[in-house]
Amino acid sequence: MAPPGLKVTVKRWSAVASWTWTADDDVCGICHMALDGCAPGAAGPGDDSPVVWGKCAHNFHLLCISTWLQSKTSCPICRRNWEFAPSAPPPSATLAEDG
Amino acid sequence: MRARQAGTGGAAKKLVIKPLRAPSLPADFELATWHKLQAAVRAVHEKRPVESSLEELYRAVEDLCTHKMAAATYARLEHECEQHTERALRQLASASSSDPSAFLARVHGAWLDHCQQSLMIRSIFLVLDRTYPLQTAGVRSLWDMGLQHFRHHLLALPDVLVKTVGGVLLHVQRERQGEVIERSLLANLVRMFNALQVYAERFEGPLLEDTAAFYAAEATRLLDACAVGDYLRHVDTRLGDEAGRVHAYLHASTRKPLLAAVHAALLTPHAEALLERGFDALVEEARHADLRLMYSLYSHVGKLRLLKEAWAAHVKRVGSALVLDVEGEAGLIPRLLELKRACEELHVRAFERAEPFGYALREALEAVVNARANRPAELLAKFFDAQLRANAKGGGEEDVEHVLDAGISLFRYLSGKDLFEAFYKKDLAKRLLLGRSAHVDAEKLLVSKLKAECGAGFTNKLEGMFKDCELSAELTAAFHAAAPPLGLSDIELSTHVLTTGFWPPYPPIELNLPPQLCALQERFTAFYLGKHSGRRLTWVHALGHCVVRAQFAARAHELQLSTAQTVVCLLFNDAQQRALSLREIATGCGLEDKELRLTLQSLACGKVRVLVKEPRGREVDDGDAFSFHDGLQHKLHRIRVNTIQLRETAEEAEQTELKVCVDRQYQIDAAIVRTMKARKALSHTLLLTELYEQLKFPLTPVDLKKRIESLIDREYLERDPRAPSSYRYLA
Ligand SMILES: [Zn+2]
Numbered sequence: 001m002a003p004p005g006l007k008v009t010v011k012r013w014s015a016v017a018s019w020t021w022t023a024d025d026d027v028c029g030i031c032h033m034a035l036d037g038c039a040p041g042a043a044g045p046g047d048d049s050p051v052v053w054g055k056c057a058h059n060f061h062l063l064c065i066s067t068w069l070q071s072k073t074s075c076p077i078c079r080r081n082w083e084f085a086p087s088a089p090p091p092s093a094t095l096a097e098d099g
Numbered sequence: 100m101r102a103r104q105a106g107t108g109g110a111a112k113k114l115v116i117k118p119l120r121a122p123s124l125p126a127d128f129e130l131a132t133w134h135k136l137q138a139a140v141r142a143v144h145e146k147r148p149v150e151s152s153l154e155e156l157y158r159a160v161e162d163l164c165t166h167k168m169a170a171a172t173y174a175r176l177e178h179e180c181e182q183h184t185e186r187a188l189r190q191l192a193s194a195s196s197s198d199p200s201a202f203l204a205r206v207h208g209a210w211l212d213h214c215q216q217s218l219m220i221r222s223i224f225l226v227l228d229r230t231y232p233l234q235t236a237g238v239r240s241l242w243d244m245g246l247q248h249f250r251h252h253l254l255a256l257p258d259v260l261v262k263t264v265g266g267v268l269l270h271v272q273r274e275r276q277g278e279v280i281e282r283s284l285l286a287n288l289v290r291m292f293n294a295l296q297v298y299a300e301r302f303e304g305p306l307l308e309d310t311a312a313f314y315a316a317e318a319t320r321l322l323d324a325c326a327v328g329d330y331l332r333h334v335d336t337r338l339g340d341e342a343g344r345v346h347a348y349l350h351a352s353t354r355k356p357l358l359a360a361v362h363a364a365l366l367t368p369h370a371e372a373l374l375e376r377g378f379d380a381l382v383e384e385a386r387h388a389d390l391r392l393m394y395s396l397y398s399h400v401g402k403l404r405l406l407k408e409a410w411a412a413h414v415k416r417v418g419s420a421l422v423l424d425v426e427g428e429a430g431l432i433p434r435l436l437e438l439k440r441a442c443e444e445l446h447v448r449a450f451e452r453a454e455p456f457g458y459a460l461r462e463a464l465e466a467v468v469n470a471r472a473n474r475p476a477e478l479l480a481k482f483f484d485a486q487l488r489a490n491a492k493g494g495g496e497e498d499v500e501h502v503l504d505a506g507i508s509l510f511r512y513l514s515g516k517d518l519f520e521a522f523y524k525k526d527l528a529k530r531l532l533l534g535r536s537a538h539v540d541a542e543k544l545l546v547s548k549l550k551a552e553c554g555a556g557f558t559n560k561l562e563g564m565f566k567d568c569e570l571s572a573e574l575t576a577a578f579h580a581a582a583p584p585l586g587l588s589d590i591e592l593s594t595h596v597l598t599t600g601f602w603p604p605y606p607p608i609e610l611n612l613p614p615q616l617c618a619l620q621e622r623f624t625a626f627y628l629g630k631h632s633g634r635r636l637t638w639v640h641a642l643g644h645c646v647v648r649a650q651f652a653a654r655a656h657e658l659q660l661s662t663a664q665t666v667v668c669l670l671f672n673d674a675q676q677r678a679l680s681l682r683e684i685a686t687g688c689g690l691e692d693k694e695l696r697l698t699l700q701s702l703a704c705g706k707v708r709v710l711v712k713e714p715r716g717r718e719v720d721d722g723d724a725f726s727f728h729d730g731l732q733h734k735l736h737r738i739r740v741n742t743i744q745l746r747e748t749a750e751e752a753e754q755t756e757l758k759v760c761v762d763r764q765y766q767i768d769a770a771i772v773r774t775m776k777a778r779k780a781l782s783h784t785l786l787l788t789e790l791y792e793q794l795k796f797p798l799t800p801v802d803l804k805k806r807i808e809s810l811i812d813r814e815y816l817e818r819d820p821r822a823p824s825s826y827r828y829l830a
Pocket residue numbers: 028029030031032033039040060061064
């Protein structure tokens with residue numbers, strides 16, 4: 001029930017939000033497509049084109065770096081030995097927790 | 100003789116009799132017997148009764164044959180008959196009858212006499228006819244011998260034959276002009292021509308010449324005098340008449356050349372003029388029977404290509420006029436569907452579903468749909484939106500599928516399918532996010548149809564949107580399970596979380612959320628990011644909406660408002676009964692000026708007025724003040740006020756178009772680089788050919804040239820210094 005005196009009370013809210021990767025770069029360093037877009041060979045953007053981070057803090061489409069690592073072992077950008085970071089570095093503004 | 104050689108029992112009997120008779124043969128036997136026969140032949144020729152009995156004459160011939168006098172008898176008979184035939188035909192030649200009918204009757208009489216007399220003589224000379232010609236090379240049967248002399252003497256008198264042929268042709272002419280003629284007389288004379296083997300050489304040629312001249316004159320007379328439909332029916336009647344004529348009194352072999360002569364005179368030279376004069380009217384008046392006749396007639400004279408071209412031109416002209424009619428564009432898609440339906444009906448009912456016509460129709464419709472760039476794609480997307488939106492008019496599911504199929508049949512012809520997709524996606528997003536979709540089944544059905552037309556690449560993003568909706572429903576349920584009520588509000592939140600790449604881009608709008616909404620939003624963000632690391636959420640307030648309880652003086656109503664409308668309305672809780680100025684509302688809700696005015700207009704100037712504006716009016720001005728409309732009365736408990744979110748402004752449409760244009764540029768650039776990387780060097784023409792093959796949206800050489808120049812500037816390519824208008828790839 002609405003508190004007395006209030007003319008307008010919200011019952012339901014259908015909100016809309018859109019999600020993007022918290023990557024620092026806009027485009028993947030390997031395929032040069034947007035990280036939030038579709039990796040070459042992937043079915044679509046978003047969940048179908050996951051993005052991964054290296055310990056060097058560079059990020060790529062999972063598909064792109066996997067192909068790269070078939071012949072190389074270093075990061076395509078900084079040439080350091082490539083190691084996957086266990087999770088994305090937490091952006092300062094959000095309350096990310098690992099699930 | 101033959102019998103003896105065959106050695107049958109009958110022959111053996113004759114061998115016994117023969118030697119008995121031979122000695123008793125009188126010296127004048129042959130001549131006396133002939134004279135008796137000659138008298139009989141003359142009686143037949145002169146149509147007198149024959150004195151001797153048929154039996155006696157028959158025996159006489161038999162005796163002559165038995166005594167090897169057949170050759171002489173045959174020669175005597177032939178001489179007798181020939182002389183008579185010559186006389187009879189000379190009589191015809193000298194007959195000075197000016198009346199062609201009477202002359203034809205006399206010729207026919209002579210012929211009939213000849214035939215009857217020949218038969219009679221043949222029956223007298225039956226034994227001769229059955230033995231002598233069969234045993235002797237070069238000797239004809241009596242009947243053929245008679246015909247031979249008749250033919251010979253007729254041809255020796257050219258006047259008679261010419262007059263006879265002329266007479267028959269005159270009768271044919273009269274019949275064509277509508278007179279009733281004696282068809283049996285003509286049939287007999289034609290049989291005579293045939294028997295005498297003069298039909299093909301002496302009769303058919305002149306008949307066909309006459310026919311051509313007659314109908315050529317008729318065409319000149321009728322073409323200007325009657326409507327195209329009437330003319331076609333007249334041609335058809337004439338063809339039927341001529342076929343009937345062949346059946347009644349001409350030789351069957353004449354049918355084909357005779358009908359061809361009619362076609363060649365009445366139709367072939369005028370096929371184009373008839374189309375020019377009357378085709379459009381026939382189609383516009385849906386005269387299917389006339390058009391079917393036209394198809395059938397034109398197929399006989401090999402002019403179907405002209406008909407097909409006239410049809411295609413007609414469809415293009417009528418259709419393009421519809422597409423280019425800017426005033427009437429609201430009804431364009433239904434009108435195009437009606438045009439297409441009418442064309443298909445015509446194709447079935449008049450053009451025998453002929454494949455070349457079907458192909459021409461498809462080509463014409465494609466030209467029609469693309470007669471104007473961009474707008475038809477947008478209107479078609481809107482057409483689907485209207486069908487799929489809740490509260491759309493129309494019947495059951497079958498009807499919906501029928502209409503969707505019709506729309507798809509136009510979609511097939513669109514060359515700017517990417518533009519369609521952009522508009523379609525925008526509308527689909529609104530239907531899904533604002534809860535305005537009538538049936539999810541119908542939505543998915545249409546996507547599957549689009550997929551069947553264009554492949555998975557085309558519908559990938561659309562399917563992603565549906566997937567996002569399903570995941571969002573699960574997410575909302577999980578959020579409710581995981582997050583107990585905050586206590587500060589009992590607002591029920593459901594959130595659509597969109598994957599950025601699937602949905603149309605939404606420019607963010609500025610909005611100061613009140614604390615209770617703000618807390619809820621933060622809670623959901625924390626919940627979501629807890630589930631998905633490495634992600635960031637951006638709230639899209641333009642598409643959010645609320646169900647709000649509002650207490651008016653008469654009763655409480657549930658209002659469906661956009662998030663922005665809700666935030667504005669909530670400001671009036673704090674205002675008590677006071678009116679708020681435009682400035683105060685702007686500060687309170689944080690909306691950008693243009694957005695603010697639109698929102699206030701929707702709340703205070705629409706059909707349902709939640710706010711009252713002072714002074715009244717349809718526009719929102721700087722000095723206006725607003726207050727909560729306590730006196731609102733409405734018969735429904737739930738009222739939608741957020742229809743503003745469904746509207747699409749011209750500006751938005753322009754942006755969508757612009758975005759598609761930019762996308763196309765990227766695609767052109769990528770295709771040029773891809774092609775040049777593979778081929779290293781290419782001439783301008785070859786490069787353009789490759790690009791036209793790869794790119795599936797409308798392109799002009801000018802567009803392509805601009806992109807090539809831009810890539811040269813950006814040093815992806817260079818002009819080949821040795822070959823003008825050729826390019827080289829720069830690694
Ligand atoms: Zn990539």
